[in-house]
Amino acid sequence: MEESKKEGLVFAVDVGALMLYAGAEVYRVNDTIIHMLKALEIEDVEVYVLSNGIFASTNEQSIVRNVTLGPIHLGKVSAINQLSRDLSAHKINLEEAKQRFEEIKHIPTAKDYVLILASGVGSGAFAYIFGGNAFDGLFGFINGVLLEAFFLASVMRTRSRFIRNIFGAAFVTILTIIYIKVFTNLHMGKIIIGSIMPLVPGIALTTSIRDLFYGDYLSGAIHLLDALLTAICIAVGVGTVMSLFRMLGGLL
């Protein structure tokens, strides 16, 4: 196989792998890789994408990439989408595409304090629209801020997602019980619901639906299981704290 074709195949699969890691659905990754290969004039390729891996093979060469479920970064997905469009339209060549890919790899997430604020604002706003009053919103905000700060603390970064969700949900429940014991006129349910919104598997559920819609049943099932387990973890986190509190004689 010619060197340039090998290079093109490796590039296309690498781009696809990053896209998958950043949270794109299987269909889009598959589509992107095939479009790019077409633009690079590489024919006779079979590409098979799963939610946690990519297999691509020509008759002379094959590539496998193992992709773990990473943090969602839709900015990268969007940038790669644009890259693939430009490549397909022959606006850029492989060299330029590679350069742009390097830049895309390093698109940062928002700064920590922005993430913390966003989590707070989101939680507070959700506590409010789900039927809480302004104070519920305020405490939802505080919970959201503390939750994201808790996650960003280096200890929590490396732990498994299950542990993360259970502890995150337990953490906001403990805080909320403290609030309702200290202040009156708060709604425990509304504050907790708002605060667990950053953990709720909305993304996993949607990705699963989209995968299933395009006929990628295996990947759809993986994401669906992920959504279900995440929901159970949240429930366990919230519930355990409540039962412990009641066991110790507290009234909810």
Add this chain to the structure above:
Amino acid sequence: MIIQFLVAMVATAAFSILYSVPRKNILAGAVAGGVGWIIYFTLEKVGADTIVYAFTSAFFLGVISRICAVLFKTPVTLYLLPGIFPIVPGAGIYYTAYYFFMNDMASFTRNGLETAKIALAISFGIIFALSIPHEIFGLLRKLQREEK
């Protein structure tokens, strides 16, 4: 009502930041999320069935997201993923857990099934929105070009 819409928009925008949506696409996603929530909220208030409001809001969220995707030439996920949060059954998960640990099995079953029902209705709403032939949205792009 307007406050509900605005707060839902703020919430969606905040989640867009958490998922690193590019800055120029956040507003459109926020509008999609706000509209989805207003439909959900209004139908719920009127007393429509769970399936009806979950399905309808998810469907319109999907349609708006697809319109935005065509207009801005971006993946539909940029608007759909943050926009789904107001209608995702977070409250359902909470109440299901709450009644389970409170040993109220009747309420636990009811809430658990209700949560599953909402998730299923949302799925079908999105699937229906995704099934609309691409050509219909292609017309939009044509209109956009003519304006230019």
